[in-house]
Amino acid sequence: MGKGYKLYFFWVVSVCLLLSFAELIIEAAPEEALITYLPGFNGTLPSKHYGGYVTFDEKNLFYYFIVSERNPSEDPVVLWLNGGPGCSSFDGFVYEHGPFNYEEGQPKGSLPILHLNPYAWSKVSNIIYLDSPCGVGLSYSTNTSKYTTDDWHTAADTHTFLLKWFELYPEFINNPFYISGESYAGIYVPTLAFEVVQGIKAGVQPILNLKGYLVGNGVTDTDYDGTLISLVPFAHGMGLISDDIYEDVQSSCYGNYTDPNCPPSIDKVYETLDGLNIYDILEPCYHDPNAYKDGKGNTSLPVSFRQLGVTERPLKVRKRMFGRAWPLRGQLKPGTLWPELAQHGSVMCFNDEIATAWLNDESVRKAIHAKPKSIAGPWELCSGRISYASFSSGSMLPYHKNLTTQGYRALIYSGDHDMCVPFTGTQAWTRSLGYKIVDEWRSWISNDQVAGYLQGYDYNFTFLTIKGAGHTVPEYKPRESLDFYRHWLDGKPI
The missing domain is CATH 1.20.5 (Single alpha-helices involved in coiled-coils or other helix-helix interfaces)
Known part of the structure; x- marks a missing residue:
């Protein structure tokens, strides 16, 4: 030879x-986690899907994992978290950027028909949808004391989940890893990223290949997300309150919260905005007929806005919440959390019937390897069984500075018609970091149209708006969302 x-x-x-x-x-x-069929879907899955539980400390956290349709071995692994606190990440799966679109209008009692979503984020990434903290969505514990938690315990538990998850899926440990989420996940994401970074520095195995994070319409800081910096400028700019009301608030509240004219001025703002869909001011507000008595509507404006930097004490500020959850008119006191709100009916302004029907069907649960209702309980968009100390970790500004100055990339994006976490507050806090502008305010393009605006800062930190989108951006603008998501993950200019 x-x-x-x-x-x-x-x-x-x-x-x-x-x-x-x-x-x-x-x-x-x-392979026992492999999903081979899904009730309501007729066809071949475009990539491998997995579902199941990661168990530790008497907690069973449910995940649904989708392998990328593009290049699984090289594409990033992205963790997706919905907010609340207490809302299921199946919100993102069903209504935003998951692999399917759900056909409405089926006969009552029948499952929705599923079609492939051409703008699913799994087109360009491996993506994990996690129900967190324990007690949310399909995650559960037989020890109900595990349903009491806060920001730090949630971050620690999710970090533990990730370490165990990557042990189950070691083939993805070297892929770039990103943490993403929206709404109250504006707290979940930076605190978890900080926890992961601390683990990396301490040499905790397996070493996660964290590269950065994304936050959509996320709460960040009680001042910047509050009424005066965020809501009032947004409402005035959108033409929702008059010049007179705006000037009245400015003269009586800004820098002088003790002025006796301040609370009445703010009340005028709330009264004017009452009845709008807080998630998207252009969309109608869905009213669940089972949640209303005597023909009364709902106030879509959350009590949380009444707690931000104007009349409420810091303790009440700490207890505010954001997510798919708003109170019925006049029934709830300021400072009410989602678990209490849940006792009064369904999530306001949002129709969650499709997800509720699909995820409470036992054949669906069996297919995705979730426990039946008799064990894990019924699926709810936002859980009423957890007790959560919101904002226990304080402002996120130090976390963003800490992470970005260490080299972790960050994309902060906002649907510009969201009144839940208005872009005005987000734009203000991103600017407040004091980073040098490296990409001056400009439009970005999707499908040959202006899709929004962005400003790029030093340290790979980007603020981006999506034109015409509400609180849950991919739900309103799926094509545009996939465009900025793909470009950003690939490290290309948006």
Whole structure:
């Protein structure tokens, strides 16, 4: 056998072994978690789907994992978290950027029909939808004391989940890893990222390949997200309150919260905005007929706005909440959390019937490897069984500075018609970091149209708006969302 032939033979054998090893790695995921069918969907799944529980400390956290349709071995792994606190990440899965669109209008009692979503974020990334903290969505514990938590315990638990998850799926440990979420996940994401970074520095195994994070319409800081910096300028700019009301608030409240004219001025703002869909001021507000008595409507403006920097004490500010959850008119006191709100009916202004029907069907639960209702309880968009100390970690501004100055990329994006967490407050706090502007305010394009605006800062920190989108951006602008998501993950200009 000649020398050249031996080298060629060695090369062929090496390639075959490498291919076999790669095949073995791809198959390393726990096959018992593989989802082979989904009730309501007729067709072949475009990539592998997995579902199941990661269990520790008497907690069972449910995840739904979708392998990227593009290049699983190289595409990033992205963790998705919805807010609340207490809202299920199946909100994102069903209504925003998940793999399916759900056909409405089916006969009562029948499951929705599922069609492939051409703008799913799994087109360009491996994505994990996690129900967190324990007690939310399909996550559960047989020890109900585990349903009492706060920002730090949630971050620690999610970090533990990730370490155990990557042990189950070791083939993805070297992929770039990003943390993402929206609304109250504006707290979940930076606190979790901080926890992960601390673990990396301490050499906790497995070492996660964290590269950065994304936050959509996320709460961040009680001052910047509050009435005066966020809501009032937004409402005035959108033409929702008059010049007179705006000037009245400015003269009586700004820098002088003790002025006796301040609370009445703010009340005028609330009265004017009452009845709007807080998630998107252009959309109608859905009213659940079972949640209303005597023909009364709901106030879509949350009590939380009445607690921000005007008349309420710091304790009440700490207890405010954001997510798919708003009170019925006049029934709730300021400072009410989602678990209390849940006792009064469904999530305000939002129709969650499709997700509720699908995820409470036992055949669906069996298909995705979730426990039945008799064990995990019924699925709710926002859970009423957890007790959560909101804002226990304080302002997120120090966390953003800490993470970005260490080299972690950040994309902060806002639907510009959201009144829940208005872009005005987000724009103000991103600017307040004092970073040098490296990409001056400009429009960005999707489908040959202006899709929004962005400003790029030093330290790979970007603030981006999506034109015409509400609180849950991909729900309103799916094509545009996939565009900025893909470009940002790929490290290309948006």
